[in-house]
Amino acid sequence: MKPIKFLTLTGALLGSAATMAESGGDKAFEKMMQNNRVAMENYAAKQGKNPPQVREYAYGMQLDVVNVVSVTPPITSCGVVPAQMTYEDSSGELNTLRYNVAGECRTRGG
Secondary structure: OOHHHHHHHHHHHHHHHHHHHHHOHHHHHHHHHHHHHHHHHHHHHHHOOOOOOEEEOOOOOOOOOOEEEEEOOOOOOOOEEEEEEEEEOOOOOEEEEEEEEEOOOOOOOO
16 A cells, blocks of 8 residues: 555544544544544545444454455444544455454543
């Protein structure tokens, strides 16, 4: 990935993370996922590929990951939260998986 593309993608994802940290909750998560979707559509267009469709991860699912393009950071929450990963498979197709991760739990006074 060229440096300018990487910086643009990183900026979009960091902006999404900042939005999540400021407002929290489902609304901010959906905004972060929307920003990620737009960034991945732009990436796909620049690469001459079809934009990825989001699929839910299922335990034991066989993955063909050749190159990770994007991973959304976990939101600030003391619980299980959704995240997404976009990757290229061995045929060059873009794929996006939605899955659950532990949130970034931050307690006060610690």
